[in-house]
Amino acid sequence: MSNQKEDSKYSNQGIRTHQLVKAGLPRRRAKENRFKAYGLICIVAGLGFLVILFGNIISHAWSAFEQTYIALDVTFDESIIDPEGRHDLETLTTADYPALLKKSMSALFPEVKERQQKRSLNGILSSGAPYELQRFLQQHPALLGKTERVWLPVDDDVDMLVKSQIDRTVGEADRRLKDFQIAWIDKLIADGRLEKRFNKQFFASGDSREPELAGIRGALMGSLFTLLVTAVLSLPVGVASAIYLEEFAPSNRWTDIIEVNINNLAAVPSIVFGLLGLAVFINFFGLPRSSPLVGGLVLTLMTLPVIIIAGRSALKSVPPSIREAALGIGASQMQTVFHHVLPLAMPGMLTGAIIGMARALGESAPLLMIGMVAFIVDVPGSLTEPSTVLPVQIYLWADSSERGFVERTSAAILVLLAFLITMNGLAIYLRKRYERRW
Amino acid sequence: MQKSTLLLLLLLISVYAFHVGQKRSQEIAQGKIKNLHSLPKYYGYYTALWAFLPALLLLFIWLGFESPVINHSVIETLPEESRSLSNDLKGLLINDIHNSLSGSAGETKPELKAAVEYLRDLKIWSNWLLSFLAVSFAFMGMYFARSRIRQGHRARNQVEKTVMWFLLGSSLIAILTTVGIVLSVLFESIRFFGKIPLSEFLFGLQWSPQIAMRSDQVASAGAFGAVPLFTGTLLISSIALIVAVPIGLMSAIYLAEYASLGFRSVAKPLLEILAGIPTVVYGFFAALTVAPFIRGLGADFGLDVSSESALAAGLVMGIMIIPFVSSLSDDFINAVPQSLRDGAYALGATQSETIRQVVIPAALPGIVGGILLAASRAIGETMIVVMAAGLAANLTANPLEAVTTVTTQIVTLLVGDQEFDSPKTLAAFALGLVLFLATLVLNILALHIVRKYREQYE
Amino acid sequence: MRQPENIPIPASFSRDQLQTVGDIFVENPRIQCRNVDVYYGEKHAIQDVNLDVGRNEVIALIGPSGCGKSTFLRCLNRMNDTILGCRVNGEIKLDGLDIYADGLDVVTLRAQVGMVFQKPNPFPKSIFENVAYGPRIHGLASDKFELEEIVEKSLRRAGLWDEIKDYLRHPGTGLSGGQQQRLCIARTIAVNPEVILMDEPCSALDPIATAKIEQLIDDLREDYTIAIVTHSMQQAARVSQRTAYFHLGKVIEVGDTALIFTNPRHQLTEDYITGRFG
Numbered sequence A: 001m002s003n004q005k006e007d008s009k010y011s012n013q014g015i016r017t018h019q020l021v022k023a024g025l026p027r028r029r030a031k032e033n034r035f036k037a038y039g040l041i042c043i044v045a046g047l048g049f050l051v052i053l054f055g056n057i058i059s060h061a062w063s064a065f066e067q068t069y070i071a072l073d074v075t076f077d078e079s080i081i082d083p084e085g086r087h088d089l090e091t092l093t094t095a096d097y098p099a100l101l102k103k104s105m106s107a108l109f110p111e112v113k114e115r116q117q118k119r120s121l122n123g124i125l126s127s128g129a130p131y132e133l134q135r136f137l138q139q140h141p142a143l144l145g146k147t148e149r150v151w152l153p154v155d156d157d158v159d160m161l162v163k164s165q166i167d168r169t170v171g172e173a174d175r176r177l178k179d180f181q182i183a184w185i186d187k188l189i190a191d192g193r194l195e196k197r198f199n200k201q202f203f204a205s206g207d208s209r210e211p212e213l214a215g216i217r218g219a220l221m222g223s224l225f226t227l228l229v230t231a232v233l234s235l236p237v238g239v240a241s242a243i244y245l246e247e248f249a250p251s252n253r254w255t256d257i258i259e260v261n262i263n264n265l266a267a268v269p270s271i272v273f274g275l276l277g278l279a280v281f282i283n284f285f286g287l288p289r290s291s292p293l294v295g296g297l298v299l300t301l302m303t304l305p306v307i308i309i310a311g312r313s314a315l316k317s318v319p320p321s322i323r324e325a326a327l328g329i330g331a332s333q334m335q336t337v338f339h340h341v342l343p344l345a346m347p348g349m350l351t352g353a354i355i356g357m358a359r360a361l362g363e364s365a366p367l368l369m370i371g372m373v374a375f376i377v378d379v380p381g382s383l384t385e386p387s388t389v390l391p392v393q394i395y396l397w398a399d400s401s402e403r404g405f406v407e408r409t410s411a412a413i414l415v416l417l418a419f420l421i422t423m424n425g426l427a428i429y430l431r432k433r434y435e436r437r438w
Numbered sequence B: 001m002q003k004s005t006l007l008l009l010l011l012l013i014s015v016y017a018f019h020v021g022q023k024r025s026q027e028i029a030q031g032k033i034k035n036l037h038s039l040p041k042y043y044g045y046y047t048a049l050w051a052f053l054p055a056l057l058l059l060f061i062w063l064g065f066e067s068p069v070i071n072h073s074v075i076e077t078l079p080e081e082s083r084s085l086s087n088d089l090k091g092l093l094i095n096d097i098h099n100s101l102s103g104s105a106g107e108t109k110p111e112l113k114a115a116v117e118y119l120r121d122l123k124i125w126s127n128w129l130l131s132f133l134a135v136s137f138a139f140m141g142m143y144f145a146r147s148r149i150r151q152g153h154r155a156r157n158q159v160e161k162t163v164m165w166f167l168l169g170s171s172l173i174a175i176l177t178t179v180g181i182v183l184s185v186l187f188e189s190i191r192f193f194g195k196i197p198l199s200e201f202l203f204g205l206q207w208s209p210q211i212a213m214r215s216d217q218v219a220s221a222g223a224f225g226a227v228p229l230f231t232g233t234l235l236i237s238s239i240a241l242i243v244a245v246p247i248g249l250m251s252a253i254y255l256a257e258y259a260s261l262g263f264r265s266v267a268k269p270l271l272e273i274l275a276g277i278p279t280v281v282y283g284f285f286a287a288l289t290v291a292p293f294i295r296g297l298g299a300d301f302g303l304d305v306s307s308e309s310a311l312a313a314g315l316v317m318g319i320m321i322i323p324f325v326s327s328l329s330d331d332f333i334n335a336v337p338q339s340l341r342d343g344a345y346a347l348g349a350t351q352s353e354t355i356r357q358v359v360i361p362a363a364l365p366g367i368v369g370g371i372l373l374a375a376s377r378a379i380g381e382t383m384i385v386v387m388a389a390g391l392a393a394n395l396t397a398n399p400l401e402a403v404t405t406v407t408t409q410i411v412t413l414l415v416g417d418q419e420f421d422s423p424k425t426l427a428a429f430a431l432g433l434v435l436f437l438a439t440l441v442l443n444i445l446a447l448h449i450v451r452k453y454r455e456q457y458e
Numbered sequence C: 001m002r003q004p005e006n007i008p009i010p011a012s013f014s015r016d017q018l019q020t021v022g023d024i025f026v027e028n029p030r031i032q033c034r035n036v037d038v039y040y041g042e043k044h045a046i047q048d049v050n051l052d053v054g055r056n057e058v059i060a061l062i063g064p065s066g067c068g069k070s071t072f073l074r075c076l077n078r079m080n081d082t083i084l085g086c087r088v089n090g091e092i093k094l095d096g097l098d099i100y101a102d103g104l105d106v107v108t109l110r111a112q113v114g115m116v117f118q119k120p121n122p123f124p125k126s127i128f129e130n131v132a133y134g135p136r137i138h139g140l141a142s143d144k145f146e147l148e149e150i151v152e153k154s155l156r157r158a159g160l161w162d163e164i165k166d167y168l169r170h171p172g173t174g175l176s177g178g179q180q181q182r183l184c185i186a187r188t189i190a191v192n193p194e195v196i197l198m199d200e201p202c203s204a205l206d207p208i209a210t211a212k213i214e215q216l217i218d219d220l221r222e223d224y225t226i227a228i229v230t231h232s233m234q235q236a237a238r239v240s241q242r243t244a245y246f247h248l249g250k251v252i253e254v255g256d257t258a259l260i261f262t263n264p265r266h267q268l269t270e271d272y273i274t275g276r277f278g
């Protein structure tokens, strides 16, 4: 071997290497910066989507928390309300309130005479206004025979106009409100008779075909009942299942199958659970369609894998030394688990459970399958009554063509998101508060 | 008595039984707990279990058999011509009677009046009988358990055994769920394929499931070729992945390799919010904002974009699955051992060279697994496509046109009036079967790859 | 292995006496370190180290574990840059140029100062790609043949060629531990560096593989400057010309390997070498 020659070749090459590396540097550094910029752009894009989504929904939603009301001077004319002079409560419920309202309206616009026009005039009021008036009179029966200024909800088209969500500049033919109607409304505004007030209706009532009367109370109750069933069933079963698999199950093929199966179930599309619910709970067991009971059962099966997986990892994080300590002083395996391991794993399990519940709360696809999409006006009062849930309500409203439902859909979304954020916040708090490092 | 009230009552009885058992064991111990095999509270649990479980079992059996038995006896009371009806019609009749009872059917038909009365009586009777039997069972169980308590009685072992059965049973529910899914979808699918040949379903290019509701109506016979649905699903999912994979992967890389701790701790949870937003919200966003926006944008370029374009649905779905890709990729990138990065840095590689040529190839199996999971998510996603994609089963690869998907069709076929035997309804289950199988394969593959990958670096 | 905190400092020594004895300077230095301090966050891992590394010499860094040998070694090609919260103060010069200077690119520095790690860390790629990686990113080969030539030469130099020349397309992770480590050395010398840093390169290897690597280091000395961290004093004695003894982040003693092992001047060095702790 000629060492001498090799040596010189190497040192020459050293210089050459150095030059080559240097020569390539600017290009490589530029590439580096570009790559880094792509990364940043992608994150900004992701966060941008989030901002746009929230901004979009909030901007649509905020106006739904207000509703336009009209101030009407209503004369509670006894000859209309109680023509037979019976003076009992029954008459107050069956009285002809629309007639009272019509009179008050024409008192405001005495120049309107023609039938068709009169109908449009009365259309300024919400179709729920008579009921509001009835409720008002029932609360203040002393007003019978007197005249009183009452604030009543207006029709959704008027509401949209007041909220400037109807474009006045488009041609009359393409508008839901004609020029003469707009003139009336402008006059009412000028008289200070139209006012935007907090929309109690939205939180107090069930669904309705009329946007100004529709509320989320029914959907909220439905969600509550459904989630109640889910929690009552999935918590004990999920925790028990996690305990068995983590602490007691012999490690054999069966356990492997169960494990693979659970991981798999966690990734099965939610709509398939809906098909299961339809075929098994409704068609086979004959449980009532559209009911929170069935909804809760379906969501239970859907959330179980989430709870089991979270539960197992919580149990796994409890160090074996604790088990050995308890077993060492003669506790049975069951006692060890329930007295020592479970309390330590509980916060982690709860965190997983809350996250699972939050997911169940936002779920809608499987509930469509079991008929929780029906149009239901009544607020449900039990587990077996037909009802809907908040996300499905959102779906239903999103499908309606009325302009007034857009803002209500967004508002309902905001309420749903508020619940979800609270639940996830709680989960994060729990995790932070009870997090333990061994 | 309502069944929930009954359940509550049974629970109260078992609390009482707990005390009975505990006191009994203390009597038997004669003041020295040492005399007992187990602690007194175990005798309490033992007694409570005996009070509760048999009664609960009775309750469940009753619930299972109550309505068939009642329905059968109601049918028996009907006139001869009703009893000879086909099973389907009998079912309708029973439904009528039930609806009359609950008052939701308006006027009761005169010929059913007697049956309705009878049904009401039966229901009341059944309820009282059940309540009586269940409560007796509870007390009998309690006294039986109490009589068994002796000094050497191994109450703890028996209680623990029962608990063990409960634990085991709970873990089997997951299996039962899978079996339930498979059976229910398979069963109805087989019935579907009895009417429509499998080959037509899998390879037919025409999908229009509108079938005449009544047999005498003249209408299209309905076509059940699902290929347009498959291609539609694939089109929208591909768009979603094309959006989500680069953005998710690059975000994960930036967060894992470049971002400062502070930035990471803010940006990562914020990105993950995207995964927590209910899909119905995305659907609303897609239909209300994104689709019109894309349509408008297309119009500016002289393109005719459908208002239910695959692009809008796919785009929004892509946004939804960004965090899936990014958080899984993030995990896997972090799992690549630092020593590999050190090896590349020590050779003089820049950070991006290290990432692209060493870290990503090393993390690739995991990332691929994550992408497969995201794909399965996209295929099974329902609300976004129901709200933003169309119903028209177009066989096209043009993202600006409207397409429909498997999940959309399942929803449309099953929501609203349904007849349980029509191919239209059954088709939904056949589509469900395809969906289940497709996602199953993807999931198993993904989970397998991910697990292999985790083992490699553990 | 004991924690640094447990290393006894004999009562007769105060901290002031923990100053370097022996000659830190060499005639023809390749690397010069002056007043080097390294912090991991609050932790002061290297304290005021002054040390020269000569041309074509093998210097061994020894000392109890946790005393900062790796930390110091990683300063020399700025591998510490990759550790969050690690700060380096002082001056380190390679051939008279400050390697922490503002305008200097770590990429060129690391091409000049290669590193071999304690645990063999071949990339999950083929053997060929492992060795070719450095030349590729730096653009050292103008064509495929030159690249193949570089790979073959590096593998030969690392004494691995004959064993694996038929398996170049097989994954590098499939080799034995000793082969993997030699592959990593081949990978390093394929870039044609001037200095090679080795951090306990044999600690994960069996005696036969260790012997091969030691032989390799001896060969490489002709062309490269080598700094090697080792736990084995025999190894230090076999492969190095100079030795530096580290203790709690300071260089206690530097000198000819032969002298340090036969005649340590500092009490701590003597205690370590005679096996009283470490």
Ligand SMILES: Nc1ncnc2c1ncn2[C@@H]1O[C@H](COP(=O)(O)OP(=O)(O)O)[C@@H](O)[C@H]1O
Binding pocket: C004, C040, C043, C045, C064, C065, C066, C067, C068, C069, C070, C071, C072, C083
């Ligand atoms: N990444 C790090 N972060 C914080 N402290 C570190 C880090 N690496 C090493 N140290 C600390 O610095 C000291 C020196 O470590 P090291 O250089 O690895 O010692 P040696 O290689 O001599 O065993 C040790 O006390 C160690 O705990």
Ligand SMILES: [Mg+2]
Binding pocket: C069, C070, C071, C199
């Ligand atoms: Mg070290």
